[in-house]
Amino acid sequence: MSYSTKVLDHYENPRNVGSFGNDDEGVATGMVGAPACGDVMKLQIKVNKDGVIEDAKFKTYGCGSAIASSSLVTEWVKGKTLDEALTIKNTHIAEELALPPVKIHCSVLAEDAIKAAVADYKAKHGEMVETSACKG
Amino acid sequence: MIKLPIYLDYSATTPVDPRVAEMMIPYLTEKFGNPASRSHEFGWEAERAVETAREQVAALVNADPKEIIWTSGATESNNLAIKGAAHFYSGKGKHLVTVMTEHKAVIDTMRHLESEGYEVTYLKPESNGLVDLETFKAALRPDTILASVMLVNNEIGVIQDVAALGEICREKGVIFHVDAAQATGKVTIDLAKLKVDLMSFSAHKTYGPKGIGALYVQRKPRIRLEAQMHGGGHERGLRSGTLATHQIVGMGEAFRIAREEMVAENERIRYLRDRLYKGLSQIEEVHVNGDTEQRVPHNLNISFNFVEGESLIMAIRDLAVSSGSACTSASLEPSYVLRALGRSDELAHSSIRFTIGRFTTAEEIDYAIELLKSKIGRLREMSPLWDMFKEGVDLSTVQWAAH
Numbered sequence: 001m002s003y004s005t006k007v008l009d010h011y012e013n014p015r016n017v018g019s020f021g022n023d024d025e026g027v028a029t030g031m032v033g034a035p036a037c038g039d040v041m042k043l044q045i046k047v048n049k050d051g052v053i054e055d056a057k058f059k060t061y062g063c064g065s066a067i068a069s070s071s072l073v074t075e076w077v078k079g080k081t082l083d084e085a086l087t088i089k090n091t092h093i094a095e096e097l098a099l100p101p102v103k104i105h106c107s108v109l110a111e112d113a114i115k116a117a118v119a120d121y122k123a124k125h126g127e128m129v130e131t132s133a134c135k136g
Numbered sequence: 137m138i139k140l141p142i143y144l145d146y147s148a149t150t151p152v153d154p155r156v157a158e159m160m161i162p163y164l165t166e167k168f169g170n171p172a173s174r175s176h177e178f179g180w181e182a183e184r185a186v187e188t189a190r191e192q193v194a195a196l197v198n199a200d201p202k203e204i205i206w207t208s209g210a211t212e213s214n215n216l217a218i219k220g221a222a223h224f225y226s227g228k229g230k231h232l233v234t235v236m237t238e239h240k241a242v243i244d245t246m247r248h249l250e251s252e253g254y255e256v257t258y259l260k261p262e263s264n265g266l267v268d269l270e271t272f273k274a275a276l277r278p279d280t281i282l283a284s285v286m287l288v289n290n291e292i293g294v295i296q297d298v299a300a301l302g303e304i305c306r307e308k309g310v311i312f313h314v315d316a317a318q319a320t321g322k323v324t325i326d327l328a329k330l331k332v333d334l335m336s337f338s339a340h341k342t343y344g345p346k347g348i349g350a351l352y353v354q355r356k357p358r359i360r361l362e363a364q365m366h367g368g369g370h371e372r373g374l375r376s377g378t379l380a381t382h383q384i385v386g387m388g389e390a391f392r393i394a395r396e397e398m399v400a401e402n403e404r405i406r407y408l409r410d411r412l413y414k415g416l417s418q419i420e421e422v423h424v425n426g427d428t429e430q431r432v433p434h435n436l437n438i439s440f441n442f443v444e445g446e447s448l449i450m451a452i453r454d455l456a457v458s459s460g461s462a463c464t465s466a467s468l469e470p471s472y473v474l475r476a477l478g479r480s481d482e483l484a485h486s487s488i489r490f491t492i493g494r495f496t497t498a499e500e501i502d503y504a505i506e507l508l509k510s511k512i513g514r515l516r517e518m519s520p521l522w523d524m525f526k527e528g529v530d531l532s533t534v535q536w537a538a539h
Contacts, residue, residue: 003450011450017518034536035521036481038444038470042520059520063446067518116537 003064004098010068015075018057020044030116033109041070043113053077065103069093069110082118142500143456146493147290153343159389163382171379182381189388196391199327205351205371210317211241213336213351217313218245220361221282229279230254236476237261242284263478264427265294276308286315291473292426293435302331317341321394322432333359344390348383406433408492408501415505419512436490439483442522443515451511455504458489
């Protein structure tokens, strides 16, 4: 299995590995995936009073492409509003990392992780949110 | 100075032993005759080499050379044995028995026969990978014509009690086929004693070339097979096709070396494998897959909990190993062998198979240990599952948002 240089880079030097305290001010958590599929991503965002994501952290159990996808996402969401973050599509992630077809699902999961984190934030702050149901 | 990457995937294939390669080469450019050419020295010379090799293969397993048929490899031997016997004896019955942990060459052949109208029972092994004798016995019916059980498993290295299974089959009048591709040179095989009717061999798992194998077909009592390759009637009509003299010479030499050096080699390899295990068991949450006693000395199949297999393989790029993880195959499913043992998906995903061989050194083992300790640590720091485990969460109770 040969990986793109970008995937290898994120894998060797992952950005923003770690966790915030779950109940910290402005922190929301999205956890997606399942051990059965070999991919579990936990994405945490720290949102300031203006609704801008000022920090993000991730932890991932998954292959190199999954780790790279989630690491990339923590870079991309920083500085974005929640709505802007929701515009990040798996296709952008896959293109940036040059993911082969068999690894596209890793980028899809990363996109789901953003959605899950945003939904968690909105739920914590009283907004009713329509989440697309994961077709389990 | 260690040469990287370090090869620890001997169960996938082995390098051709230099002595074997040396034996083979003259048969490519000088002694190139067709062994079936009856009328000149080129043919006779090649035929002599083929028959010498046949004796060498037979000698390793204590069989009569007349019982050894050349094929293109263990996959073809498995096909010939299973399809060949199933078709020949279909008048007697159409039920076959095998085990869920068999190699694809057996499983896929069985599936194909199912599409032809045969019925197949796939037995589940115990959690240590071994077939339970009572379960096996109970699966045999009056209309069962053949059972197939591998001697040594390629993924977890466990050794089945083929002697006992053979007795059961003989008693019930069921033909017994054994895939011994991973066994030659690793365990003693005595076909004069074993009640085995058909046995598959591979050259490239025992330091011979790829593309050549053999099938043992018992003569007393005689087993009949329907040939799968037609055209010339070679190998007693069982397998047509010009014999690849150089390949056969290679396999013969490889098996000769195996017979002479197996005992001493196994001791050395067992020492190295145990050294590897000792080093790795210093890591937390490490689980061996498959029975630890009934196991070949070369194999160590270990799960590193809470770390995904492919990311682990990427981390240990300096080692050539194989993973029981989904990501290394095209589907999202973990190894079917580990699943059959009842391993959870997480552990099946996080497994690495290390197989040691003739050319492995202690230095390489020590390098591997240090590398794994460091990389596992790093990957666990990145893993949300490790966090949850450390916090005392029971992962089996979690509701995952899978897609």
